[in-house]
Amino acid sequence: MTAMQTVQDFIDATAFEGFALATVSPLVDPHAARGILDLRFNEVKVQLEGIEIGGAAAREALIRNLRPLLFGAAWKILDLIVEYALNQAHARPSYWRIDEKRARTRTGVVAPVPFDHDIWARLTALYAGTVEPRHCLIHRRFVFTPAGDMEQLADKAGNPIPNPNLTAIEQDAFCRVAQRVAAILQTPRFMPRDRLDIVASLDLLTAHHGHGPLGGGATARSPELVKVDAEHGLSGWTVDVAGAKAAAQKTFPGRPYFDVEINFPRTGFPPLVGRLEEAPENSAVPIDPSNLPAWIQP
Secondary structure (H helix, E strand, C coil), rough: CCCCCCCHHHHCHHHHHHHHHEEEEEEEEEEEEEEEECCCCCCEEEEEEECCCHHHHHHHHHHHHHHHHHHHHHHHHHHHHHHHHHHCCCCCCCCCCCCCHHHHHHCCCCCCCCHHHHHHHHHHHHHCHHHHHHHHHCCCCCECCCCCEEECCCCCCEECCCCCEEHHHHHHHHHHHHHHHHHHHHHCCHHHHHHHHHHHHHHCHHHHHHCCCCCCCCCCCCEEEEEEEEECCCCCEEEEEEHHHHHHHHHHCCCCCCEEEEEEECCCCCCCEEEEECCCCCCEEEEEECCCCCCECC
16 A cells, blocks of 8 residues: 555555545435526526435435544545645645644645645634544444444543544534545535535534634535526527526525526537536627536536
8 A cells, every 4th residue: 555645546445445434425416306407499498307205214214323433534525635735835745644634734734636725724624623533433332322423432541531522413424525525636626515514514513623604505406407408609508507597596596506507409419517607797798519628527
């Protein structure tokens, strides 16, 4: 095993943990219903798309029973992100002991992806602030309550640690943070909707990172989808992004973001899917299927 030097090293080292978290507690529920607003053909159609699944109660019970292990998997992901960041900033890539990494986060670690200062400061402080719960999970002791909380954590001498408890809600938020940061590291892009999700989770973890809440977060969900037709003119294809945004906000008030599906009528071109909130707000935004803008996925 090599030192954590590349993104591929990180992917290889966290493959199992990432798979476990994505399987048991995915960032976005693939079965959740979402609205579809179809603005094609000069008419408006709204529908709700979803998949009915059984066993919801059994799945919740599984999550409750596995929650401490999921926290452990998420903590390893965050631990290796910090290690990757340290190795990017130092000439000598190496393994770092946990106490070394914790000390470094308290003096400043350069972010490995384009996080703003408010986000990265909270992430590194969250890492430092959850070292003791991690130790209790791995090789000390704790009490797992019926509600899913981790309580009565102790130091290596067996003495109670003041106020280190991790509630079930905090554990779930921690898992979301780790998954989201890992996904951003692998892209590497930090999109507005990613920030909304991270903020929502970090604001639930203020007791562990010690910074105040940022506010304005929104937990990731299946975005409503807006379907539009591109129009072809003398200068090429254009999309009425302003009209699509206005119609989406009117139909689905309060939603922070939307996906957009752009169709090219009578061409055989496959539809393009993008992030509507990142597109230029204009009634005739140029769109070239052979030279995609940044707001088109992936």
